[in-house]
């Protein structure tokens with residue numbers, strides 16, 4: 669009966685793929701099977717010294733890093749991030765995180781992670797937007813990996829201007845020392861997986877990682893949903 673009602677409702681309010689806009693089938697969630705299949709995946713988590721890891725060489729110590737797929741402005745997959753970031757489609761973040769997390773769980777380079785931490789937004793920005801998109805991706809990853817998530821230990825202490833119009837150096841300067849830890853002892857000896865939506869220059873992630881590495885014997889790895 670429920671299924672019948674769902675089908676009936678979907679006649680009038682069809683669920684559409686966040687990437688291509690096609691009608692979703694009953695068993696599909698947020699992104700259609702074909703789009704998931706065609707996602708421009710990096711497969712970086714299978715490679716030591718991949719380009720995401722290289723971005724941090726000489727900047728901060730990262731155990732392993734990866735991004736799930738290539739982000740290109742204007743392509744249909746960019747819409748996944750757009751819907752998640754600006755249109756409040758948190759379910760997309762959770763679902764994509766679950767798919768990504770299932771791969772990380774089976775990956776020997778990431779399976780030793782103890783704790784998942786999303787890159788925090790400044791509380792003012794989060795209040796304005798209503799949510800932190802990286803938190804949803806992180807919770808999907810945490811669910812698939814069977815690891816805990818924490819959204820309180822790492823926080824953004826300084827509100828920064830938008831990064832979009834800044835040069836690489838300005839971006840780096842803009843985010844240096846803006847993150848802080850509360851109850852830092854909770855990350856002692858932990859291997860943390862730091863999660864963000866998109867990696868661009870890596871400046872924000874670098875700043876987060878440097879802050880987390882202030883913990884005793886803390887290790888940091890990085891996973892982002894996309895790479896620009």
Ligand SMILES: [Zn+2]
Pocket residue numbers: 685686687688689690699700701702703704
């Ligand atoms: Zn699609």
